[in-house]
Amino acid sequence: MADLAIRDLHVQVEEKVILKGINLELSRGEIHAVMGPNGSGKSTLANVLMGNPFYQITRGDVLYKGEDLLAMSPDERARKGLFIAFQYPVSIPGVTMASFLRTAVSARRGYEQELMPVAEFQKLLREKMEALRVDPAIVGRYVNEGFSGGEKKRAEILQMALLEPEIAIMDETDSGLDIDSVKIVADGIMQMHRNASGGMGVLVITHYSRILQFLRPHHVHIIYDGRIVVSGGPELAQELEERGYEGIRQQFEVIAAEVQESGAIRRAGKVFWVTH
Amino acid sequence: MSTEGTTQVAAAALSRATVEQQSARLGEPAWARERRLAAWEAFERLPAPAVARPEEWRRTDVGALDLGALAVPDPQGSPARQGRHGPLVRDEATRAGWLAHADGRTVGRALRAELARAGVVFTDLACAMREHEALVREHLFALASPEEHRFRALHGALWSAGTFLYVPPGVEVALPLVAQTWLGTPGGVVFPHTLVVADQGSRVALIETFASAPAERRALASGVVELIARPGAQVRYAAVQEWGPSTWEVGSVVRARVERDALVHTTMVALGGDLVKVDVEAHLGGPGASAEMLGLYFGTGGQHVDVHTLQEHAAPHTTSDLLYKGAVRDAARAVFAGLIRVHPGAQKTNAFQANRNLVLSAGARTDSIPKLEIMANDLRCTHGSATSRLNEEHIFYLMSRGLTRRQATFMIVEGFFADVFDRLPFETLRGYLQARVAEKMI
Known part of the structure; x- marks a missing residue:
């Protein structure tokens, strides 16, 4: 079984249904991209996977390592x-990055009553900051307070590096960054992925394909109106780059109408829709 | 103690006779005894504070307090030494002197020899009255009158084991002095009085701690702190209040008189007690005077904390900067009422006031009442108050990094108090309070 298996996930916020049956499987070692236009449910998916209490799950389940x-x-x-x-x-x-990061790393590494020893933590932190080219001054600042967009994203990647996840979800980590910063962030992710030697899976959620030039996903999924409507290899991202979401939308709307009528599983071109 | 009476073996009721016995036991001069008796007379005459000053006492009801059930602790008893506050006092390297009061008696004292040689006086008030009578007579109750209200009158009649600190002109005391007040008698009363006179151009810091036994019976404390900063003097004062869970502290005041070019920094920490009502005031009486006022309170369980502050600008070119922050949890309630008063002619005043509250439970509440009375027209004055609840997005963010909900909440609370911690004038106090705030989170 895949390390992360999302089955028929339905999610709403108050009365608004956002995810309408997401199916996705991802294992350590793999890099998946979920692409979709604004409002398609990308960020909802990311937040629900992390347990954001703002969202209500109405149907479906998610298995993580069984x-x-x-x-x-x-x-x-x-x-x-x-x-x-x-x-x-x-x-x-009021919460310094240093104190926050040390507490987080300690939690991830299973320290129960005490925190990771300061010296050990500082060594680890220094290593990771150097590898990601993060300004060491960041650790004395309050968590994300007054950070520029780029600093926030890099701080997130720094946390990822310190926590050494098995499955990492990148929620629009590329948005708001200039191309140089996208490359630095993507290089950092790739480096972590390599270093984990098959121990880390990555789910990249993005609107644009540019970060995917650096991340080279094995699988690409297109999310539209709360469903994954197309899944494929890296070439899908390329196609999306050329044709935009408009092409997807047109195909999608045709099938949506048909499904509405007959309730069947349909496929037209690269778009498919499974009703449940 | 010079006179060891033999008549008194048990705790004594609050009465005129007890006032007289206390004065006699301390071997006080006639003027001091007369002041006590005048205060007792005022206590008997004055109406309840809720009647006399309804606005100030509107949010704190002390009507349930049964003064008849309270007693002055037995001065012959051997009070248990308190265990708390150790980190603040134990390390001699971090303090210039130490004074310990327990159940109304002074049980320990120390002052570095070089300071004593320089003329610094740091001792209990009764002793100071004998050895420095003129100084004490001139300043004792110079800033606070027993006529102000009933609890102050009671304090004026029955204060004991006070702290006296005098710093001669130009003398600088680098390390803080520490004074501890402990009430170990269940159902006991304590009226701690502190008098600090910092003479011209001197510098001094005093940290006071207050605690009482975790007894079931209601105990009462009512204190007065008088801080006099003569021209050019700098006084840093901190009161760390950790009364036991049944203690009421009612009608206390920390009042500073800040003269020309002098500076007074006060820190008020309220963590303990069942019901606490205190005033913290700075009167800026000379040009160039400035006051910084820090406050930190944290109410849990059914605690009630009511703090009134006053920044009184009575001279031109004066500055005051107040930051009070409080957290409440469970069914606790906190009241902050802060007044900035600028007298006519106090031009070029700078007055700042900020109060921030963090509400951690649905059943807890805070009131924040900023007030201005401005009678000058060339000044800068800002005040702001805000109350916020625990931000669930912040909690989620921290939890998404592996912190438990408790760890996340603690981190946010610690972060909330961070700017108060950062502005504390004493390193020892910072570490101590961080640990105490952590304890309150459990």
Whole structure:
């Protein structure tokens, strides 16, 4: 079984249904990209996987290494190796990055009562900061407070490097970054992926294909209106780059109408729709 | 103690006779005894504070307090030494002197010899009255009158084991002095009085701690702190209050008189007690005077904390900067009422006031009442208050990194208090309070 298996996931916020039956499987070692236009449910998927209490799951399940992920609290998920790099990480006044990171790393590494020894943590932190070319001054600042867009994204990647996840979800980590920064961030992810030698799976959620030039996903999924409507290899991202979401939309709308009528499983071109 | 009476073996009721006995036991001069008796007379005459000053006492009801059930601790008893506050006092390297009061008696004292030689006086008030009578007579109750309200009158009649600190002109005391007040008698009362006189151009810091036994019976404390900063003097004062869970602290005041070019920095920490009502005030009386006022309170369980602050600008070119932060959890309630008063003619005043509250449970509440009375027209004055609840997005973010909900909440609370910690004038206090706030989170 895949390390992360999402089956028929339905999610809503208050009365609004956002995810309408997501199916996806991802294992360590793999890199998947989920691409979709604004409002398609990409960020919802990422947040639900991490356990954001803002969303209600109405149907479906998610197995993580064979266990019921949805029954776990966010911290339990994190300690078991799930990670999300947030699109909009919140800033927390008064809490220094140093103290936050040390507590987080200690939690991930199974320290129960005490924290990881300072010296050991500092050595680890220095290593990771050098590898990712993160300004060491960041650790004395409050969590994300006053960070530029790029600094926030890099801080997320730094956390990922420190926590050494088994499955990492990158929620629009490329958005708001210039191309040089996208490359630095993507290089960092690839480096971690290599270093993990098959121990880390990555789910990249993105609107644009440019980060995928650096990340080279094995699988690409297109999410549209709360469903994954197309899955394929890396060539799918290329195709999307050329034709845009408009091409997908047209195919999608044709099938949507047919499915509405007959309730069957349909496939037209690269778009398919499974009703449940 | 010079006079060891033999008549008194048990705790004594709050009465005129007890006032007289106390004055006699301490071997006080006539003027001091007369002041105590005048205060007792005021206590008997004054109405309840809720009647006399309804606005100030509107949010804190002390009507349930039964003064008849309280007693002055037996001065012959051997009070248990308190275990708390150790980190603040134990390390001699971090303090210039130490004074310990327990159940109304002074049980320990120390002052570095070079400071004593320089003329610094750091001792209990009764002793100071004998050895430095003129100084004490001039300043004791110069800033706080027993006529102000009933609890202050009671304090004026029955204060004991006070702390006296005098710093001669130009003398600088680098390390803080520490004074501890402990109440170990269940159902006991304690009226701690602190008088600090920092003479011209001197510098000094005093940390005071207050704690009581975790007894079931209601105990009462009502204190007065008088801080006098003569021209050019700098006084840093911190009160760390960790009364036991049944103690009421009612009608206490920390009041500073800041003269020309002097500076007073006060820190008020309220962590303990069942009901606490204190005032913290700075009166800026001379040009160039400035006051910094820090406050930290954390109410849990059914605690009630009510703090009134006053920044009084009575002279031109004066500055005050106040930051009070509080957290409440469970069914606790906190009240902050802060007044900035600028007198006519106090031009070029700079006055800042900020109060921030963090509400951690649905059943907890805070009130924040900023007030301004401005009677000058050339000044800069800002005030702001805000109350926020625990932000679930912040919690989720921290939990998504593996922190438990408790760890995440703790980190946010610690972060909330960070700017108060950062502005604390004493390194020892910072570490101590961080640990105490952590304890309150459990």
